[in-house]
Each structure stands twice: as C-alpha cells, then as structure tokens.
Amino acid sequence: MNTKIFDMVTELIKNCRLPHAILIDSGNADDRDELALYIASAFLCQSDVPCGMCKDCLKLKNGTHPDVIIFDPEDKKEKTFKVDFVREIRADSYILPNEAKCKVYILKNTDKMNASAQNAFLKTLEEPPSHARFILLCESRAALLETIMSRVTPFNLGADDHRITDEYALKADELAEKLAVALTEVTELNFMRLSSAFEKDKDLFSVTLTSLQLIFRDAVAVNAGSNITLSHHEDTAKRLAAKFPLKTLIALVENTEHLFDCINKNANKNLLTTRFCSILRNTAYGG
Ligand SMILES: [Zn+2]
CATH class of the missing domain: 3.40.50.300 (P-loop containing nucleotide triphosphate hydrolases)
Incomplete structure (x- = not known):
C-alpha cells in the first residue's frame, strides 16, 4: 500500500x-x-x-x-x-x-x-x-x-504500485522538489536536464508528477494565505508562491492533469518528456 x-x-x-x-x-x-x-x-x-x-x-x-x-x-x-x-x-x-x-x-x-x-x-x-x-x-x-x-x-x-518501494517514492519526491525549484529559474536548462530522467523510466514520471502536483497545490494554498502544506516541501511551495501569481499556480495544477492523461495514453517516452517540459515551462512563463 x-x-x-x-x-x-x-x-x-x-x-x-x-x-x-x-x-x-x-x-x-x-x-x-x-x-x-x-x-x-x-x-x-x-x-x-x-x-x-x-x-x-x-x-x-x-x-x-x-x-x-x-x-x-x-x-x-x-x-x-x-x-x-x-x-x-x-x-x-x-x-x-x-x-x-x-x-x-x-x-x-x-x-x-x-x-x-x-x-x-x-x-x-x-x-x-x-x-x-x-x-x-x-x-x-x-x-x-x-x-x-x-x-x-x-x-x-501509483501506476504500478507493487514496484514502487519507499526508496523509489523518495527518489521521485526529491526529483519533484528539484523540478519545482528549477521551474522558478528563468533559464530552462536545469529543468530540461532534470526531466531527462523520465526518458528511461515512465513509472518515475508518474510518481514524480504526483509529488510535483502536490507541491503546486501547496503553492496555491500558500499564495491564498494558508499555512498548511501537505507536500513536506514547504520552502519550495513558498518559493513558487512568491514567484508566480495565483492564476499561474492554478494553471500548473491543472496542466499536470493533462500530463497524467499523456502517461495513460501515450507510450512514447521521449515525446512525454518533451511535452512535460513545454507544458510546464509555457504555463509558468507564457509562450
Ligand atoms: Zn469512530
């Protein structure tokens, strides 16, 4: 479980x-x-x-x-x-x-x-x-x-729950936090580099995305004035909340939904990674 x-x-x-x-x-x-x-x-x-x-x-x-x-x-x-x-x-x-x-x-x-x-x-x-x-x-x-x-x-x-160990979940959670931090950086280099981990591992994508969405939800809550965060990445949520307006943060939560759709429908792992980068970067910075 x-x-x-x-x-x-x-x-x-x-x-x-x-x-x-x-x-x-x-x-x-x-x-x-x-x-x-x-x-x-x-x-x-x-x-x-x-x-x-x-x-x-x-x-x-x-x-x-x-x-x-x-x-x-x-x-x-x-x-x-x-x-x-x-x-x-x-x-x-x-x-x-x-x-x-x-x-x-x-x-x-x-x-x-x-x-x-x-x-x-x-x-x-x-x-x-x-x-x-x-x-x-x-x-x-x-x-x-x-x-x-x-x-x-x-x-x-979890997409394939029996394979997801605590260690694996922790790895995904850490990656999600790094991605969230990289999203606050104007240059997209770090964000792209971190995303390349998904090219080899589709399960990692799904587990990481779950953590990342939670961080985005926390950022929405923080931006709206709440002190309670659920992701255990309070500092990162605060960083996002300080960087982006509420509208953008809500769009980030919504657009991670699209990506869950992609995981379920799309078998092409490379395309998935590309889509992940473009959707989230465009949501954050327009384009
Ligand atoms: Zn009871």
Whole structure:
C-alpha cells in the first residue's frame, strides 16, 4: 500500500481539510477500496481522526452503515456506469442522512461513465447537497472529463504500485522538489536536464508528477494565505508562491492533469518528456 498517500490523507483529516469530492485512481482495486473506506470513516467518525471504535466506525467496518452507499456497476452485471445510475445516486443524495452527520458515496469504476453520464454527474458535483460526500474510484483518470477532474481532489495510488518501494517514492519526491525549484529559474536548462530522467523510466514520471502536483497545490494554498502544506516541501511551495501569481499556480495544477492523461495514453517516452517540459515551462512563463 502507498503509505505516503495514507499519510497525506491523514494530514488532511487532522487539519479538517478533507475535500467533499475525492478521486482515487491507479494502484490496485484492494488498495483503492482500503483508502476509500479510511476516508469514509474520517467523514463519519465522531472523533476528529477515525477512531475505529465509535458506532459509525464499527458499522462502516461491518458494512452495515446506512449512510454509506457503495455503488459498483459490476455488481449489477453492467459493463458501463450508466446515466440512469448517476440519476439514482443524484436523487438519493438529496435525502438526508439516516443517522450520521453526512452521507458517503463510494462510486467504483467511474471511468466506465460515458460523456453523458459524466455530465449528469457533474451537476451533482457542482452543487452537491451539503451533507453529501463523494469518493470516486477508478483505474485511470484518463477517461474522465476535465470538468469532472476540476471538481475533485485526486489521489493517485501509483501506476504500478507493487514496484514502487519507499526508496523509489523518495527518489521521485526529491526529483519533484528539484523540478519545482528549477521551474522558478528563468533559464530552462536545469529543468530540461532534470526531466531527462523520465526518458528511461515512465513509472518515475508518474510518481514524480504526483509529488510535483502536490507541491503546486501547496503553492496555491500558500499564495491564498494558508499555512498548511501537505507536500513536506514547504520552502519550495513558498518559493513558487512568491514567484508566480495565483492564476499561474492554478494553471500548473491543472496542466499536470493533462500530463497524467499523456502517461495513460501515450507510450512514447521521449515525446512525454518533451511535452512535460513545454507544458510546464509555457504555463509558468507564457509562450
Ligand atoms: Zn469512530
């Protein structure tokens, strides 16, 4: 299991910053489920951090909590996540919770929604009932519309999780920090040099990009006046926040999304590296 993501989520829980709509993708299905249940317990638990002992935690653990709705089209022997299912979920989300402070929807295989199902779901994400929480699970975010992605906070469990050791994650995290620093430099030499590591290793790209996106998110938070950072690279986030206007920082977060798409769709590693450099440099410096 990707412990780094768990730590990151725990940090959000402790700071009461858990977003109302979350996407968990990549990794394997068991790990996605485990993280989704952990987040659900954080939403429901009567303590600040999931205690595992209160009425809500116990019911969740036993799979009997009436305010946790787990939906998987495969349970209905359907290959796609149909627009009808989305409408049912939307209608249900307006009904008040039975006993907990909120209702948690864990939706699996959301990448099996076609465009019309996603557009129907978008309405719910745009104006969610105040008691509703959504946790979307899927193998790959590449199939999701940008409008959906802009409404959820994504957690990538890693492209090929079993291969990602702590050492590997640390290497990627360090590389992400160096890239973020290099992005603040006007000449692009260092940024290009560091990016060349991806040419040989596509997995490294995906793990590094996850860390880099978190640093960008932190920079957005810092720029907007928050003291809480999640990436463990507070100084770098502050450096970015001082260098770029908020608009640019938000664009950097959004454009790293495009790059996740590229990883999933594009097998050409050299092209990927080139695209990475041009997208992020152009976002930062125009062009
Ligand atoms: Zn509890």
